[in-house]
Amino acid sequence: MSRWRSRLAQLGALALDLALPPTCASCGAVGLVLCDRCSRRLQRADGLRCPRCWLRSEGLCRACLDAPPPLRQLRSAFLYEGVARELVLTLKYRGVPAAAVPLVEQAGGRQLRGDVDLLAPIPMTAWRRRARGGNHAEHLARALSDRTGIPLDAQALERRGRRSKQQARSANLRERRANMRDAFRAPEPQRIAGRTVLLVDDVATTMATLESAAATLLAAGAAAVDAWTATREELRD
Numbered sequence: 001m002s003r004w005r006s007r008l009a010q011l012g013a014l015a016l017d018l019a020l021p022p023t024c025a026s027c028g029a030v031g032l033v034l035c036d037r038c039s040r041r042l043q044r045a046d047g048l049r050c051p052r053c054w055l056r057s058e059g060l061c062r063a064c065l066d067a068p069p070p071l072r073q074l075r076s077a078f079l080y081e082g083v084a085r086e087l088v089l090t091l092k093y094r095g096v097p098a099a100a101v102p103l104v105e106q107a108g109g110r111q112l113r114g115d116v117d118l119l120a121p122i123p124m125t126a127w128r129r130r131a132r133g134g135n136h137a138e139h140l141a142r143a144l145s146d147r148t149g150i151p152l153d154a155q156a157l158e159r160r161g162r163r164s165k166q167q168a169r170s171a172n173l174r175e176r177r178a179n180m181r182d183a184f185r186a187p188e189p190q191r192i193a194g195r196t197v198l199l200v201d202d203v204a205t206t207m208a209t210l211e212s213a214a215a216t217l218l219a220a221g222a223a224a225v226d227a228w229t230a231t232r233e234e235l236r237d
């Protein structure tokens with residue numbers, strides 16, 4: 001899509017947003033982006049979980065014991081299923097930034113450590129950001145910043161280059177991990193030097209993205225890196 005057409009599409013979407021009342025991301029009821037009935041059906045990612053990667057486990061899971069991730073901890077509010085998944089898809093693909101708010105509001109801030117200095121959303125490449133009309137992770141981070149008072153720095157990390165969708169789809173897990181290795185850069189290390197950073201994203205699946213971003217921040221001088229995602233996918237390799 002050309003830049004102009006993409007701009008026009010955004011304006012069109014904005015005009016629709018202004019004209020139409022919101023509808024529930026899950027059941028379509030008119031009024032709120034998440035209705036009360038559906039908010040009660042959100043499935044929390046709780047119970048016994050690995051304190052590092054937040055998968056089901058009694059204590060540290062085998063993967064984290066064998067190869068400790070560069071993150072101090074990942075916490076996720078909900079399972080990537082049902083209502084929470086609908087909210088994520090609405091935020092990400094239907095271009096409704098307001099869908100970030102219930103994911104953060106219903107999650108509460110209790111999962112975060114007290115020493116976090118700033119929030120860093122997982123960035124997108126510039127072309128994808130334009131195509132989608134914004135970065136969903138940044139919408140989540142902004143809502144989380146509003147709720148916790150922790151400042152947001154959307155420029156702490158940048159996404160490098162661009163890989164074709166075909167390449168991304170055909171890659172197996174190991175290739176995807178290798179592709180992620182140099183996916184990010186910290187353009188201004190002084191923004192993060194000596195600080196504890198919380199990465200924010202919509203869903204954690206393999207952790208490859210979060211681990212790559214965390215490694216980049218640590219190499220640039222961050223004191224420590226945690227991550228928070230709105231949802232957790234339960235699968236592993």
Ligand SMILES: [Zn+2]
Nearest residue numbers: 024027035038
């Ligand atoms: Zn509903």
Ligand SMILES: [Zn+2]
Nearest residue numbers: 050053061064
């Ligand atoms: Zn683990």
